[in-house]
Amino acid sequence: MASIKLNHVAKHFGTKVAISDVDLDVTDGEFLVLLGPSGCGKSTLLRMLAGLETVSSGEIHLGDRRVDQLPPSARDMAFVFQSYALYPHMSVRRNIAFPLIMRQFKWWFHIPLIGGWAKRRIERSPEVADLVEKTAKTLSLTEMLDRYPRTLSGGQRQRVALGRAMVRKPEVFLMDEPLSNLDAKLRTAMRAEITRLHQRVGGTFVYVTHDQVEAMTMGTRIALMRDGVVQQFGTPRDIYTSPANTYVARFIGTPPMNLIEGSIDAGMIKLGEANLPLPHALAAADRGAGRDPVLLGIRPNALTLAAPGVQGQLAGTVSLVEHVGAESVVAVKLSHAATAHDEEGAVAGEIMITTQGYSELKPGDPVSVVPDLSEAVLFSRSTGEQLR
Ligand code: ATP
Numbered sequence: 234m235a236s237i238k239l240n241h242v243a244k245h246f247g248t249k250v251a252i253s254d255v256d257l258d259v260t261d262g263e264f265l266v267l268l269g270p271s272g273c274g275k276s277t278l279l280r281m282l283a284g285l286e287t288v289s290s291g292e293i294h295l296g297d298r299r300v301d302q303l304p305p306s307a308r309d310m311a312f313v314f315q316s317y318a319l320y321p322h323m324s325v326r327r328n329i330a331f332p333l334i335m336r337q338f339k340w341w342f343h344i345p346l347i348g349g350w351a352k353r354r355i356e357r358s359p360e361v362a363d364l365v366e367k368t369a370k371t372l373s374l375t376e377m378l379d380r381y382p383r384t385l386s387g388g389q390r391q392r393v394a395l396g397r398a399m400v401r402k403p404e405v406f407l408m409d410e411p412l413s414n415l416d417a418k419l420r421t422a423m424r425a426e427i428t429r430l431h432q433r434v435g436g437t438f439v440y441v442t443h444d445q446v447e448a449m450t451m452g453t454r455i456a457l458m459r460d461g462v463v464q465q466f467g468t469p470r471d472i473y474t475s476p477a478n479t480y481v482a483r484f485i486g487t488p489p490m491n492l493i494e495g496s497i498d499a500g501m502i503k504l505g506e507a508n509l510p511l512p513h514a515l516a517a518a519d520r521g522a523g524r525d526p527v528l529l530g531i532r533p534n535a536l537t538l539a540a541p542g543v544q545g546q547l548a549g550t551v552s553l554v555e556h557v558g559a560e561s562v563v564a565v566k567l568s569h570a571a572t573a574h575d576e577e578g579a580v581a582g583e584i585m586i587t588t589q590g591y592s593e594l595k596p597g598d599p600v601s602v603v604p605d606l607s608e609a610v611l612f613s614r615s616t617g618e619q620l621r
Contacts, residue, residue: 235296235404235437236261237282242291244277244461251277253461255291259454264431264438266452268445268484274461275441276409282439283312283407295405310405311398319382319393326378329396330356330365368396371433372426388419392426399434408440412447424450445485449473457481475610479617482530482610488562488585491536492528493547494614502529502606505569507547512606517621526614533587535608538563538594543601551598552583561592565602
């Protein structure tokens with residue numbers, strides 16, 4: 234059983250709180266992504282799982298064993314680092330075999346001639362050779378077994394690092410931004426490679442990244458963190474369609490979710506001059522909001538552009554058009570009281586709309602923006618939490 238359970242886990246470095254009271258329940262075979270901006274505590278959390286960092290309080294369980302007080306070697310977890318940490322003087326074959334050689338570690342390994350002879354014997358033993366060959370095959374490294382790390386590309390080195398982690402058949406794989414040193418094209422290829430690896434070898438994966446695309450494409454579930462606190466723990470779909478708060482809403486999605494100020498009255502939402510009926514799905518949020526101001530959260534692809542002057546819709550002026558291949562991103566400055574929430578990275582009063590194909594609109598063009606509220610969510614203006 235490789236389920237992982239974190240109960241009230243916290244980590245302090247002096248007065249600095251790196252992780253505060255994290256509870257997570259990861260099921261056997263899951264691909265959990267720890268996602269968040271730099272400094273949010275995701276590496277610290279991963280290092281506590283590995284045993285490379287002590288916990289200040291709380292408990293970590295692997296299956297039915299409590300492991301937070303055990304040394305890393307007793308946890309049955311393999312760690313793949315951002316820097317591949319391969320041994321430069323060893324061939325790919327020995328790099329992959331190394332954890333198996335070390336399992337039979339004897340003090341006389343350190344005596345130069347005897348040590349070298351003993352390591353070669355273990356490396357060539359049928360069980361070890363077989364495991365190394367199988368691992369190399371899985372990762373398409375068979376041709377490279379006798380080469381040295383300096384002669385390999387970044388992606389190939391990354392695969393060797395993965396091979397070294399896999400060869401021991403650990404129950405849990407821990408990965409800290411393993412693709413961050415690769416160029417964009419190779420990252421995409423390796424992303425798919427790691428997903429396939431997870432499907433093939435099974436096991437529970439915990440993967441740290443600050444890249445929302447990696448998180449959305451690879452994770453079975455994502456724990457999105459900010460300042461040492463898990464903001465939301467859910468499937469990529471949940472996090473995308475139903476963000477717990479405005480932070481999550483703005484972190485996931487490119488361009489991010491629009492947040493437009495408004496107020497609710499008698500089943501209608503008023504956004505500046507526009508007054509729109511709330512769909513049934515938002516009825517509970519309507520009751521929860523009372524008379525308080527709300528933020529309407531709506532994705533750029535749930536907004537459509539129409540000719541100016543459409544009665545009851547949001548009026549505005551185009552401020553920027555970006556053509557990105559199959560679609561265009563249009564920024565619109567709203568003309569009435571309804572203003573987009575001025576969070577970091579957002580221009581006050583401006584919303585983003587994605588349209589299919591090449592938009593002929595130009596900055597300065599007046600437009601109407603028509604929202605599809607069936608895909609919208611509502612947040613409290615004061616707390617930022619989703620109203621449901
Ligand atoms: P990054 O993506 O930049 O690696 P992260 O989300 O992984 O960031 P952590 O490395 O876990 O963040 O750090 C979380 C916080 O704890 C940061 O504010 C960091 O400065 C602090 N921190 C981490 N390790 C130590 C340490 N050994 N001593 C003091 N503070 C630390």
